[in-house]
Amino acid sequence: MRPVPVRLTAAVASAAAVSVVLAVLLTAGFPANRYAASQDVLAAVAAGFGVVVIAQLARLRVRAGAGHATLAWGEAAMVVLCVNLPPAVIPLVVLAGVGVSHAVLRVVDARAGRVRSARDLLYSVSALTVAGSLAALTTVLVQPVHDVPLTTRGVLALCAGALVYCVVAISLVAAHVATSRGGRPATVAVELLRGKLLMVVGNIVVGLVIVWACVTDALLLLLLPPVLWLLQQLYATRIGDREERRTWHEFAEATRDLNRLDVRGTADAGIDGARRLFGVTGARVILADGTVFGTTSAAPSTAPVGHPLAVGALAVGELELAGLGRLRPRNQRMLDAFGDALAAALHDAITQDELRTMSERTTYDAIHDPLTGLLNRAALLSRGNALLRRRGVDDPVAMLLLDVNDFKEVNNALGHAAGDEVLRVIAGRVTEAGNAGDLLARLGGDEFALLITDLDTGGADLALAAAVERARKLGVQIAVPMRIDGVLLSKEPSIGVVVAAAGEVDLTELLRRADIAMYQAKRAVQPVAWYDAGRDDASTDRLALLAELREALHSEEQLTVELQPAVSLAAGAQQITGVEALIRWRHPRRGRLAPDQFLPVVEASELMGPLTRWVLDRAIGLASGWRRAGLAVPVSVNISARSLLERQLPETIGDLLARHRLPAELLVLEITETVMLSKSPVIDDVLARVQRLGVQLAVDDFGTGFSSFTVLTRLPVQEVKIDREFVSQMIDSPKAEAIVRATVELGLRLNLRVVAEGVENPDQRAALASLGCTSAQGFLFHPPLSADRLAAVLRERRQVQRRHLRAEGAS
Numbered sequence: 001m002r003p004v005p006v007r008l009t010a011a012v013a014s015a016a017a018v019s020v021v022l023a024v025l026l027t028a029g030f031p032a033n034r035y036a037a038s039q040d041v042l043a044a045v046a047a048g049f050g051v052v053v054i055a056q057l058a059r060l061r062v063r064a065g066a067g068h069a070t071l072a073w074g075e076a077a078m079v080v081l082c083v084n085l086p087p088a089v090i091p092l093v094v095l096a097g098v099g100v101s102h103a104v105l106r107v108v109d110a111r112a113g114r115v116r117s118a119r120d121l122l123y124s125v126s127a128l129t130v131a132g133s134l135a136a137l138t139t140v141l142v143q144p145v146h147d148v149p150l151t152t153r154g155v156l157a158l159c160a161g162a163l164v165y166c167v168v169a170i171s172l173v174a175a176h177v178a179t180s181r182g183g184r185p186a187t188v189a190v191e192l193l194r195g196k197l198l199m200v201v202g203n204i205v206v207g208l209v210i211v212w213a214c215v216t217d218a219l220l221l222l223l224l225p226p227v228l229w230l231l232q233q234l235y236a237t238r239i240g241d242r243e244e245r246r247t248w249h250e251f252a253e254a255t256r257d258l259n260r261l262d263v264r265g266t267a268d269a270g271i272d273g274a275r276r277l278f279g280v281t282g283a284r285v286i287l288a289d290g291t292v293f294g295t296t297s298a299a300p301s302t303a304p305v306g307h308p309l310a311v312g313a314l315a316v317g318e319l320e321l322a323g324l325g326r327l328r329p330r331n332q333r334m335l336d337a338f339g340d341a342l343a344a345a346l347h348d349a350i351t352q353d354e355l356r357t358m359s360e361r362t363t364y365d366a367i368h369d370p371l372t373g374l375l376n377r378a379a380l381l382s383r384g385n386a387l388l389r390r391r392g393v394d395d396p397v398a399m400l401l402l403d404v405n406d407f408k409e410v411n412n413a414l415g416h417a418a419g420d421e422v423l424r425v426i427a428g429r430v431t432e433a434g435n436a437g438d439l440l441a442r443l444g445g446d447e448f449a450l451l452i453t454d455l456d457t458g459g460a461d462l463a464l465a466a467a468v469e470r471a472r473k474l475g476v477q478i479a480v481p482m483r484i485d486g487v488l489l490s491k492e493p494s495i496g497v498v499v500a501a502a503g504e505v506d507l508t509e510l511l512r513r514a515d516i517a518m519y520q521a522k523r524a525v526q527p528v529a530w531y532d533a534g535r536d537d538a539s540t541d542r543l544a545l546l547a548e549l550r551e552a553l554h555s556e557e558q559l560t561v562e563l564q565p566a567v568s569l570a571a572g573a574q575q576i577t578g579v580e581a582l583i584r585w586r587h588p589r590r591g592r593l594a595p596d597q598f599l600p601v602v603e604a605s606e607l608m609g610p611l612t613r614w615v616l617d618r619a620i621g622l623a624s625g626w627r628r629a630g631l632a633v634p635v636s637v638n639i640s641a642r643s644l645l646e647r648q649l650p651e652t653i654g655d656l657l658a659r660h661r662l663p664a665e666l667l668v669l670e671i672t673e674t675v676m677l678s679k680s681p682v683i684d685d686v687l688a689r690v691q692r693l694g695v696q697l698a699v700d701d702f703g704t705g706f707s708s709f710t711v712l713t714r715l716p717v718q719e720v721k722i723d724r725e726f727v728s729q730m731i732d733s734p735k736a737e738a739i740v741r742a743t744v745e746l747g748l749r750l751n752l753r754v755v756a757e758g759v760e761n762p763d764q765r766a767a768l769a770s771l772g773c774t775s776a777q778g779f780l781f782h783p784p785l786s787a788d789r790l791a792a793v794l795r796e797r798r799q800v801q802r803r804h805l806r807a808e809g810a811s
Contacts, residue, residue, distance in 0.1 A: 055077035274319060577775045727759060
């Protein structure tokens with residue numbers, strides 16, 4: 001609560017002092033024989049003093065704006081004083097009576113927890129003294145009533161004086177409330193007048209009745225106490241009902257205002273509502289995390305009162321109120337209800353803020369590369385295409401595609417953490433070299449793309465020259481030595497440049513052309529190369545291939561799955577331990593296509609996801625059919641790095657397993673060790689959720705990476721597949737044989753299945769068996785088979801195994 005301004009207090013106190021001084025001077029100037037200190041005069045003054053004290057003590061506390069005010073019987077007291085006392089004495093009697101009564105009330109309020117400062121007390125006494133002086137003056141101006149028979153004009157004079165007293169007192173009280181609690185004085189005054197209208201009329205009538213009883217028969221005054229008590233109860237009931245309606249209306253508004261979508265707005269609404277509902281001097285909200293909203297400015301003699309805010313057992317924070325005082329049970333229940341509403345609103349707002357933050361984080365992650373913070377491929381495509389559409393049809397644009405040369409050497413020599421730091425440094429340098437209108441993205445690995453739209457429009461040759469110059473400068477800037485883990489190194493990029501009119505290409509085509517130019521730069525061992533349409537034989541063919549694959553995915557005849565079994569190397573039965581699903585494309589025009597003839601094109605397009613789902617659906621469906629026929633065998637599917645960047649892959653696999661009713665352990669995902677070692681948060685999250693399904697993981701082409709054994713400790717895999725390159729050389733190459741031996745021994749120690757790929761002759765098989773290799777896969781055992789042929793092989797193997805078991809039993 002703000003203190004009453006010193007100027008306002010001084011002005012009212014000065015006016016009261018002037019009226020009292022004038023009263024003293026006027027009283028002293030009258031003839032002594034008229035105002036001699038007789039017993040009658042002293043009795044009248046004493047009675048008037050008592051009337052003022054009683055009138056002020058019989059108060060009713062009401063809401064006024066954001067604060068409180070008291071309504072008393074002052075109008076009745078003024079009517080009695082004007083009739084029984086000389087006008088000059090009235091200011092003195094009012095000052096004395098109001099001062100004494102308000103001093104008593106201050107003590108009572110302090111016991112109730114409501115502290116009134118000395119300045120507030122001075123203001124209240126001064127205001128009522130001024131009101132009483134003006135009331136007496138008004139009465140005299142209309143018709144003097146002291147010591148003369150009371151006429152109709154005299155009654156009107158008393159009514160006028162009482163009304164002046166009411167208006168002046170309420171106006172000064174409203175100014176006090178507005179300046180200390182906030183609000184407009186006129187609004188507070190009108191509110192108080194409406195609440196006191198009936199009371200003013202009743203007070204004037206009571207005053208006139210007391211005057212009449214004194215003139216008629218003083219014994220009639222004995223009948224007044226019960227009547228006055230009933231009137232007081234009537235006033236209290238009426239004001240109470242009005243206050244009750246207003247309070248609950250404000251409570252409804254205050255709780256409705258809590259429905260905000262942000263924490264600060266909800267806390268501010270709660271603070272404002274607490275001030276209006278409970279008339280506190282200050283309020284603040286302290287959240288459970290320590291965040292504070294609002295302030296409390298309690299008087300030094302009172303400490304703020306904390307009200308806990310909780311939703312069930314969950315603590316949300318605390319509502320701290322200053323100047324609250326002692327609450328009646330009804331107000332305590334209201335505070336509890338308001339606290340519950342505020343706690344629920346804050347909990348909802350905090351949850352909304354967290355959801356908004358998560359949504360913003362998810363949105364950010366969806367379009368940004370987690371390592372460098374640059375845009376990812378998807379964002380580059382969407383934003384780049386939008387940028388092209390905003391350019392003129394003939395405006396030249398350029399795409400720079402750069403790849404860091406020999407980047408794997410960094411990972412091999414210094415580790416993947418150092419490699420990540422190199423990529424971050426390069427991303428920073430490319431960003432610094434870019435212009436405001438450029439679009440920069442990391443496409444994956446050590447590949448970056450830069451879309452330039454502010455080229456010189458003087459012609460195609462000038463635009464190409466400008467783009468090539470930008471690429472050369474960028475290459476020089478990237479090649480500046482950098483210090484990583486204390487090692488000074490320099491990495492040079494190969495940059496492919498393509499320039500085209502904005503209206504003739506989209507981002508996918510720009511990237512494709514820049515990719516061709518970039519590989520031309522690598523092959524020519526030069527830093528920059530630009531796209532030459534005359535040497536692009538695959539441009540239309542690649543686009544056509546994607547369109548044809550889209551049709552093939554909706555056809556039942558073109559795409560198929562062939563299955564190559566893996567066979568146990570244990571002596572005897574040659575049991576089939578697993579089956580690898582291999583996609584094939586029976587193209588109606590191109591003939592039979594192997595995966596390496598179309599998968600590289602697909603991996604750079606949006607068809608990779610649908611194709612992966614198709615292969616998984618087909619493989620899981622076949623494995624489910626074998627299981628129903630009693631031929632349960634795990635099926636393996638190769639998963640590319642591009643597919644592992646699809647966050648919905650685990651849900652896709654889970655849906656397919658549930659639809660085909662195949663146990664998750666009968667599905668094996670084969671992933672290269674390079675992907676396994678990736679520190680991409682997206683890939684880590686996808687692999688973790690896949691494993692939670694119960695799906696097995698296998699490391700494919702093991703031994704070809706830079707940290708082959710690290711992968712076996714990074715993720716809990718169940719199978720290791722030795723790359724066919726080492727298997728084919730192990731008979732003649734001691735190094736290859738050592739790698740195979742170490743892999744088999746490590747797999748056995750880690751309780752992993754070890755499968756050798758590409759076994760083509762008995763010597764390889766015998767060598768692998770002697771090393772303890774679990775299984776082998778290759779043309780020595782089975783080539784890739786159709787689904788029907790594999791089912792027949794499985795049935796044949798089962799029959800052979802049964803005959804073998806029966807033979808063992810007979811022996």
